[in-house]
Amino acid sequence: MRPKSEPEKAAAFTLFVVDDDPIQRRLVSAVAERMGARVVEAGSVGEAWQRLGEPAAAGFAVLVLDLLLPDGHGLDLLRRLQAAGSGLPVVVQTARAGLDTVVEAMRAGACDFLVKPASPARIAAAIEAARVLPFAEASTALPARPRASGAMGEALHLAERAARSAIPVLLFGETGTGKEWLARRIVEAGPRAGRPFVAVNCGALPRELAESLLFGHERGAFTGATQRQPGRFMEADGGTLFLDEVGDLAPEVQVKLLRALQEGEIDPVGAAQPVRTDVRIIAATHRDLEREVAEGRFREDLFYRLHVFPIRVPPLKDRRGEIAGLAEVFAARFSAGAKRLTPAARRHLEAADWPGNIRQLENSVHRAVVLSEGERLDLAAFGAAGPGEEREDEDDVAALGRSPLPPSEANGPAPGYRFSPVAADGRPMTLAEVERETIAAAIALHDGRLSAAARHLGIGRTTLYRKLRDGRIDGPD
Ligand SMILES: Nc1ncnc2c1ncn2[C@@H]1O[C@H](COP(=O)(O)OP(=O)(O)OP(=O)(O)O)[C@@H](O)[C@H]1O
Numbered sequence: 001m002r003p004k005s006e007p008e009k010a011a012a013f014t015l016f017v018v019d020d021d022p023i024q025r026r027l028v029s030a031v032a033e034r035m036g037a038r039v040v041e042a043g044s045v046g047e048a049w050q051r052l053g054e055p056a057a058a059g060f061a062v063l064v065l066d067l068l069l070p071d072g073h074g075l076d077l078l079r080r081l082q083a084a085g086s087g088l089p090v091v092v093q094t095a096r097a098g099l100d101t102v103v104e105a106m107r108a109g110a111c112d113f114l115v116k117p118a119s120p121a122r123i124a125a126a127i128e129a130a131r132v133l134p135f136a137e138a139s140t141a142l143p144a145r146p147r148a149s150g151a152m153g154e155a156l157h158l159a160e161r162a163a164r165s166a167i168p169v170l171l172f173g174e175t176g177t178g179k180e181w182l183a184r185r186i187v188e189a190g191p192r193a194g195r196p197f198v199a200v201n202c203g204a205l206p207r208e209l210a211e212s213l214l215f216g217h218e219r220g221a222f223t224g225a226t227q228r229q230p231g232r233f234m235e236a237d238g239g240t241l242f243l244d245e246v247g248d249l250a251p252e253v254q255v256k257l258l259r260a261l262q263e264g265e266i267d268p269v270g271a272a273q274p275v276r277t278d279v280r281i282i283a284a285t286h287r288d289l290e291r292e293v294a295e296g297r298f299r300e301d302l303f304y305r306l307h308v309f310p311i312r313v314p315p316l317k318d319r320r321g322e323i324a325g326l327a328e329v330f331a332a333r334f335s336a337g338a339k340r341l342t343p344a345a346r347r348h349l350e351a352a353d354w355p356g357n358i359r360q361l362e363n364s365v366h367r368a369v370v371l372s373e374g375e376r377l378d379l380a381a382f383g384a385a386g387p388g389e390e391r392e393d394e395d396d397v398a399a400l401g402r403s404p405l406p407p408s409e410a411n412g413p414a415p416g417y418r419f420s421p422v423a424a425d426g427r428p429m430t431l432a433e434v435e436r437e438t439i440a441a442a443i444a445l446h447d448g449r450l451s452a453a454a455r456h457l458g459i460g461r462t463t464l465y466r467k468l469r470d471g472r473i474d475g476p477d
Pocket residue numbers: 173174175176177178179180181182244284286326329358359362416418
């Protein structure tokens with residue numbers, strides 16, 4: 001519990017600041033002292049290590065650590081602290097140029113980072129967050145020792161760390177692997193739980209409206225702007241903005257996002273003054289952002305800003321141990337607890353490849369729940385397995401004959417395709433738009449191979465060509 005009453009708020013804590021620059025030390029000390037702290041200072045790795053060995057170090061509440069020190073690197077100190085099992089929360093400070101080392105620092109256990117020159121408000125916020133959020137308390141919503149497989153275990157472990165701070169997080173992984181799901185878990189486990197969580201699919205933002213949808217606009221800022229709109233950033237103020245498919249942002253929006261991340265300020269379209277916001281960014285992408293940078297489609301400076309804490313969410317085929325559990329969770333959810341999978345159905349799901357990952361599994365189970373009549377979700381409900389397979393499960397094989405859909409249709413919607421019949425401006429789509437969206441998704445899913453996309457859509461290649469021509473859908477080159 002955070003203290004609320006005045007006397008408790010003033011209770012002193014000890015801040016340890018390590019920086020070779022006396023002006024920087026003074027700046028941090030002044031902020032901390034205003035927060036009621038006692039400050040201990042050191043100017044080098046050697047001096048810091050010595051102080052940390054003294055009995056008084058047991059009372060240190062937070063360490064603000066510069067990375068470039070005259071006798072070594074702050075990271076080494078951080079690693080030594082971690083190796084020694086110290087629970088001291090560490091906020092690292094770095095010069096603008098050294099941003100790539102921030103990734104390492106966060107991985108080595110730092111809970112936040114400050115880019116010099118950081119404003120007193122930013123320094124105070126980082127110290128406060130580090131101080132009131134001891135690791136154990138912060139991480140209750142994420143399993144401490146995840147039951148997930150190795151690859152997902154690593155992601156959950158990093159997510160737990162990310163939950164402790166307000167730094168940007170970049171989640172990357174195939175579509176449907178649970179990036180948004182993980183973003184929500186990160187937020188729920190941290191100090192922004194219960195505050196706004198605004199999710200934006202950057203890939204679905206119409207280019208000409210993207211800027212004003214994200215950053216807002218003033219009345220009269222452009223033709224049709226009859227009212228002032230706050231934009232998603234302002235909606236997320238105090239909370240979190242989840243930018244899905246961040247790699248799809250147009251270059252002019254990338255510039256504005258960079259500024260928001262760097263300065264904590266946004267420029268609504270047509271506004272005379274910038275607006276300060278307090279928004280934590282969690283971004284996600286299924287693209288190889290490094291390649292996007294190399295090929296000039298994504299700004300390098302923005303990439304480094306977003307990439308301070310990357311977490312890879314592995315595909316479901318590398319997490320087979322989770323499949324049965326997830327399927328049971330979905331079955332229980334969609335049937336209000338009434339239906340369970342048969343062992344054969346579970347084995348079948350575990351063996352499948354799931355190119356659309358958890359979303360595809362979820363869709364399959366949903367469909368199975370709708371199709372099945374009894375309490376058991378058997379192979380037939382999944383439109384699975386020719387007779388001969390899974391013979392040991394008599395009920396399942398017998399049930400195959402009752403499947404109301406042929407297997408190909410019973411496998412769930414196109415893998416990885418998320419159907420959202422709502423246009424970016426919030427109105428229901430027209431049928432033509434739905435068709436365009438579905439075709440575009442199928443083409444994307446098959447990496448631009450039109451024959452495969454046509455087969456997938458159940459139409460001929462010529463029909464697809466015609467639709468591409470008439471529907472103004474961007475086909476591959
Ligand atoms: N560990 C999990 N437990 C339960 N449900 C999950 C889990 N991970 C993902 N899901 C569910 O799977 C579906 C897909 O997850 P999510 O939308 O987070 O994927 P994504 O990686 O963000 O996809 P995209 O890249 O297409 O946006 C969602 O309905 C989500 O609730």
